[in-house]
Amino acid sequence: MEEEIYSLELNVAVRVVHMACLLCRSVQKGLLSTSTFDQFKSKDDNSPVTVADWSVQATVSWVLSETFGSQNISIVAEEDVQTLSKPESAGLLAMVVSTVNECLSKAPRFGLKSPAQALGSSEVLEAIGRCSAAGGPVGKHWVLDPVDGTLGFLRGRQYAVALALIDNAEVVIGVLGCPNYPDKKNWLVKHEQHYHVMPELPFSNPGMWEEGCILYTRRGSSEAWMQPLVHGDNKLVWPNSARLVRVSSIDDPALATFCEPVEEANSNHSFTAGLAQTVGLRKQPLRVHSMVKYAAIARGDAEIFMKFARAGYKEKIWDHAAGVLLVQEAGGVVTDAGGQPLDFSKGMYLEGLDRGVVACCGAKLHEKIISAVYASWDSSNL
Numbered sequence: 001m002e003e004e005i006y007s008l009e010l011n012v013a014v015r016v017v018h019m020a021c022l023l024c025r026s027v028q029k030g031l032l033s034t035s036t037f038d039q040f041k042s043k044d045d046n047s048p049v050t051v052a053d054w055s056v057q058a059t060v061s062w063v064l065s066e067t068f069g070s071q072n073i074s075i076v077a078e079e080d081v082q083t084l085s086k087p088e089s090a091g092l093l094a095m096v097v098s099t100v101n102e103c104l105s106k107a108p109r110f111g112l113k114s115p116a117q118a119l120g121s122s123e124v125l126e127a128i129g130r131c132s133a134a135g136g137p138v139g140k141h142w143v144l145d146p147v148d149g150t151l152g153f154l155r156g157r158q159y160a161v162a163l164a165l166i167d168n169a170e171v172v173i174g175v176l177g178c179p180n181y182p183d184k185k186n187w188l189v190k191h192e193q194h195y196h197v198m199p200e201l202p203f204s205n206p207g208m209w210e211e212g213c214i215l216y217t218r219r220g221s222s223e224a225w226m227q228p229l230v231h232g233d234n235k236l237v238w239p240n241s242a243r244l245v246r247v248s249s250i251d252d253p254a255l256a257t258f259c260e261p262v263e264e265a266n267s268n269h270s271f272t273a274g275l276a277q278t279v280g281l282r283k284q285p286l287r288v289h290s291m292v293k294y295a296a297i298a299r300g301d302a303e304i305f306m307k308f309a310r311a312g313y314k315e316k317i318w319d320h321a322a323g324v325l326l327v328q329e330a331g332g333v334v335t336d337a338g339g340q341p342l343d344f345s346k347g348m349y350l351e352g353l354d355r356g357v358v359a360c361c362g363a364k365l366h367e368k369i370i371s372a373v374y375a376s377w378d379s380s381n382l
């Protein structure tokens, strides 16, 4: 990409997401090999949060604050410091502090600055707590999901690190780290099928698959890029090793692959099965955790992503911002189920979202899905 608006922001975002991906891989490897249950907690809504979620949020917050000045930036991110600040979480906090320092010590390999001294607990908590901005219609807001698909992360399956920049209500930069994304085209499908046959085999097992990538884009560029993760002690050679990605050109529903959340609790599988039948989708749904579903559309490995959460659930901006821009700039279309663009101007929630999210590789498939939603909605009990 040529030097343009937001180039410093994009540059730093790609580098820090790369660091975050390696942090996650290392935490996930430890979790899966030792089966220790002291590295995660359940939140009030029963969803899990892990050492990796807090550590990534602290790392990204620290790097953005160092680069742009903590007084000048607004970060809207998923995690808070309440649980981690409790006396009974001292062990967990110690793990987070050591994970963050380990990660930041490698910053120079990624062309970023390390702290002069290792960060203490209070600095780490401060970095995490600094990410509680409200967002809104005016100004620049960074939007971070430190680990999206935490359930996938805990299961050794797909998850993502998502960082976006919103400027005056528009997503202008999208960076999506997918540490377990298989390198070879279409291996995502094989990965997930394989998991069902041998669920005990963690696919994060390094060396078993060539995997991990970072997708990134800038609004209006009509380009989305894919940078493979560097492994071992190698330095990041970026952007030389990045390549362009593009959405699939398939527009025949019979040939299209559609993705949806793994958990029935997060999206109504029977409603989408009905839509699939109406539209003429023949393939089994590809159920994948996290914004990797957006990555699959942007990379051309799948054609459709649908999510219909239960009534009353409000989608959060950090679960969509980076993925939506990537799909759009890679040539795809993303709207709510009423065909309207997602509104990132209302703070942490996608207020006013009509029923669900529909992302497609092209307008033809998208129109068919939206028409099918209109036809099926009344008869559904969503």
Ligand SMILES: Nc1ncnc2c1ncn2[C@@H]1O[C@H](COP(=O)(O)OS(=O)(=O)O)[C@@H](OP(=O)(O)O)[C@H]1O
Pocket (backbone or CB within 6 Å): 047, 078, 145, 147, 148, 149, 150, 151, 152, 260, 261, 262, 263, 264, 265, 266, 267, 288, 289, 290, 291, 309, 310, 313, 316, 319
């Ligand atoms: N009840 C409910 N309904 C809909 N969506 C919910 C719900 N609860 C949580 N979430 C959000 O879903 C994020 C994970 O989405 P996925 O598509 O990865 O779901 S799944 O794990 O594949 O089932 C997940 O993101 P992370 O918390 O970052 O993992 C949540 O923000």
Ligand SMILES: [Mg+2]
Pocket (backbone or CB within 6 Å): 047, 048, 078, 150
């Ligand atoms: Mg979560």
Ligand SMILES: [Mg+2]
Pocket (backbone or CB within 6 Å): 145, 147, 148, 149, 318, 319
């Ligand atoms: Mg999320």
Ligand SMILES: [Mg+2]
Pocket (backbone or CB within 6 Å): 053, 078, 145, 146, 147, 148, 149, 150
């Ligand atoms: Mg998350």
